[in-house]
Amino acid sequence: MIKGIAKIRGLGVYENYTKPAGTQEFGVKNLIYGWNYSGKTTLSRLFAQIESKASNPDLSGCSFTIETDGEPITEANFTQSNLIVRVFNSDFIRDNLNFTGQSFRPILLLGRESEEAQRKLDHCEDLSKRTQEKVKAFAKEAGDLESRFSAAKTTAAAKIKKTLGLVATYTATHLGNDIATISILEDSQLLTEDKLRDDLKLVLTPDSERPGTVERLDASPSIDPLHNEASAVLAATPSLTSTIKYLADNPPIEKWVETGLSLHSEKDKCEFCGGDLSKHRLAELQAHFSEDLADHKRRVEQLHSMVKAAKVSIHLPKEVELNPQFRGKFREITASLPKAIEAFNRAVDTLAADVQRKIDAPFQAQTPTAPAEDLASAIIDTVKDINQVIDDNNQLASNFAEAKRDAIKRAKFHYVQEFIDEQEKVTRKAKVEGLKAKQERLNRFAAIVDLEADKLRAIISQSQLGREEINKRLASMLGSEAVQIKVVHDGGQERFQLVRRNGRPAKNLSDGEKTAIAFSYFLTKLKELKPEQFKDTIVYIDDPISSLDANHIFQVTASIRDLFFWQEKDDGPWVTTCKQVFISTHNFEFFHLLREVKPDGPRQARLFLIKRIGSQSSTFGNMPNSLSKYASEYHFLFEVIHNFHNAPNKADHEILMLLPNAVRRFVELYTYSRLPGVFKETVDQRAEVLFGKEKAKRILKVFHYFSHANSIDRLAGNNELIFDVEHAVSDLFSAIEGNDPLHLKALVQAVSN
Structure with a gap:
């Protein structure tokens, strides 16, 4: 059993690693968390060298001491180690699998050869053969139906071509394409008898007989504004100071005097009676017929002219000028137009008579007769409908070729729809679908038989x-x-x-597929070990969830749990099926899921952290409390930032190596927790809302620059920028303290306990 790593020298980022004081021994389940480029894969290669018991050229020149429950393993004696080790990492994938479509080495598991398995396999192969023969018979019957259908299509296509007088080729293939088109349309393509007749007329109309265009009607009758003006004019009476009452009361005499007044302007005798005409009397008459009265009369006479001009006269085109398909509608619409014009013109005549009475008696107030409602709109609406028919006719005349093509398409689809409906009556489609359904059922059955045969072959x-x-x-x-x-x-x-x-x-293959295939291959390959060997095996798994989504991470976790851990009884303790398990990852969600996998006791489960402490240096030690106590890396990120903020020496590379990624990730999580729900916003946009544009830019600019793996050397070689880093972290603390002091206090307390 491996108990610890005492030292590593000259191995990648482990330039001069010595196990930190207080680092716990390895348990049976060991979880190692570390960000990308921290040294997880390099550590797995050290274990893989113990597995192969052969020197890895990539590890040449390094030295190491691995503590075990026996003699330590070093670069000098690892080839004599009796430990059974299996490692999953990128090197395993490269050496064992081929993702280019070529073959690769198989996994050989012990089968159980038997006569019973062979007998069942023979039966499956015979059953599969008879099933395929039945499928062929159904396929032939369906093929015969399709052949008859093909012949019917040929006949129907020829009939359609002849009926429509088509010049272009129209064969069964074209008919089949039209059937496919119509089958996806929701509505039937059958035309009404009248519509089909009209379309056929247009289809068979030669280009030399294409219809002509007809002039649109122009009519905009209006009587209501004239009536409104007449109401005002007829109600008005001249207000004149020198009006002669007798003349005002006797309009005919007044008109007679007005006509004769111009004949007496230089006379002193009356031309009618020969009597004396005094200058005083002539002045009185001239005062009566003043300029105001003349203006009033001119206004009334102008209105009278306007009213008479308002009469409507519309000259309709002849019905025969229109294309036949529009004549019926034209006849129907125009039937009501003469009566509407007659009613309007009667109203105009009535209004003209009312104005004439005012002309005859200018000093008498008049009230014009109110016209009936909608006289003008009745004409306007009818003319609009007539113009629509004319427009349709002219559209056809102007686009005769296109309209004819559309008519051909409609008529053609009509006949295709008739063909489809006729075929449905003879249930050809249902029979073919029934035969295909039988074939599909038999094929599914054959697949089940073949699957069973594969299982039997797997036994052998x-x-x-x-x-x-x-x-x-x-x-x-x-x-x-x-x-x-x-x-x-x-x-x-x-x-x-x-x-x-x-x-x-x-x-x-996608990266996710490659990862799933490689890890499935590795887990299955472990079964090549005999059960007693597997119990003594140390397994190291390096990041098995690269490019997998959250759902697949759960499945990988479940696979690890099922293979490496088991419980003898429902209430009994959990044990490890192999000797030791090491799992390293950069994914905190995966790390957290593995923490919950039994066994999780402190004596069996150990948590470790790999982190960069320099441009060429990493360290391996116990998991910080901020990661081991909480189910989120949020506290750990804050701990890194907090340690730097309070560090007396801010140029310490052990702190600086983690800082850029930690700050950027922390700000991303903090701002998203404060401003969730807007998917398109970036961390910079959220930070600007919370901290202000200037402060947000100061905080994030320097960490965007350094928070990439290829920027670690920049940080190590740019000590003059540490001052900017220090101020950026200080700004971050002040911004959170200003916006959310309770949150900051809770974080500080969490990482300080």
Whole structure:
């Protein structure tokens, strides 16, 4: 049993590692948490060298001391170690699997050869053969129906071509395409008798007889505004100071005097009676007929002219000028137009007569007769409907070729729909579908038989049994229709090959698929060990959940629990099926799930942390309380920041190596907890809302620069920037204290206990 790692020299990031004082011994279950590039995979390679008992060129020149319950293992004696070790890491994947579609070494599990298994296999193969023969018989019957259907399509296509006078080729293939198109449409394509007749007329109309265009009607009758103006004008009377009452009361005499007044402007004798005409009398008459009265009369006469001009006269096109398909509708709409025009013009005549009475008696107030409602709208609406018919006719005339194509399509689809309906009457489709359903049932049965045959072959073949085991795990992790393992023969030997559901070699696998396949392969390969060997095996698993989503992380955890831990009785203690288990990960969710897997007692389960303390240095030690006590890395992140904030020497690389990623991740979690729910916002946008733009930029800018693996050397070589880092952390503390003092107090208390 491995108890600890005393020292490592010259191995990657373990440049000069010595086990820190107080580091606990390894237990039977050991969980190692560390961020990317902290040294987890490098540590797994040290274990893999003990497994292979052969020097790894990548580890040449290093020295190490691994403490066990016996003699320590070092670089000098590891080849003589009697420990059984199995390691899963990126090197294992590279050396054992092939993701390019080629074959790779199989997992050989012990089968149970027997005459009974062979007898059952023979029966399955015979049953599969008879099933396939029955499938072929059903396929032939369905094929005969399809042949008759094909002949019917040929006949129907020829009939459609002839009926529509199609010049272009129209064969059974074209009909089949149209059937497929119509089958996805919701409505039947059958046309009414009238519509089909109209479309056929258009289809068979030669281009030389294409219809002409008709002029639109222009009518905008209006009487209500004229009536409103007449109401005001007819009600008005001239207000004149020199009005002669007799003339005002006798309009005919007034008009006669007005006409003769212009003949006496320079006369002193009356032209009618020859009597004397005094200048005083002439002045009185001229005062009566003032300019105001003249203006009033002109306004009334202008209104009279406007009213008479409002009469409507519409010249309709001849019905024969329209395309035949529009004539019926044209006739129906225009039937009511003459009466509407007559009613409107009567109202105009009435209003004109009312205005004429005002002309005849300007000093008498008049009230015009109110017109009936909607006289103008009745004409306007009818003209609008007529124009729509004219527009439709003109549209057809202007786009005759396109309209004819549309008519051909509608008529063609009508006849195709008739063909479909006729075929449904003879239940051809139902018969074919019934035969195909029988074939599918038999194929499913054959698949079950073949699966049973594969199971029987697995009993006989060690490779087949290994394939079956790994496929179960893949189905659990990726689903039953995902990538599977197939046994192939390569160079006279059985080999494994990754295949898709269609049986073709699986290529271009996703990272998640590669991870699931590799880990399933590793777990299954452990079964090559005999049970007594597995009990003495030390297993090291390095990050088995790379690129897997949360659901698959649960499945990987369940697989680890089922294989490595068990409980003899319901209320009994949990034990480890192998000697020791080491699992390292950068995923805190996975780390937390593994913590809950039994056994989880302090004597059996140990928690460790790997972290960078320099550009070429990492350390391996006990898990900090902030990670071991809580189910979230949030407290650990804060502890890293808090330690730096309170450190007297802020240039200490052990603190600085963790700081950039810790601050950036902490701010991301803190701001999201305060401002959840807006998916598109970034950590910078949330920080600006909480801290203000200037302070948020000061806090995050320097950590964005350093929070990447390739920036570790930048941090180690830019001591002049540490001052900026110190101020950024100080700004972060002051921002949280200002916004959320209780939260900050609780965090400080949590990492201080």
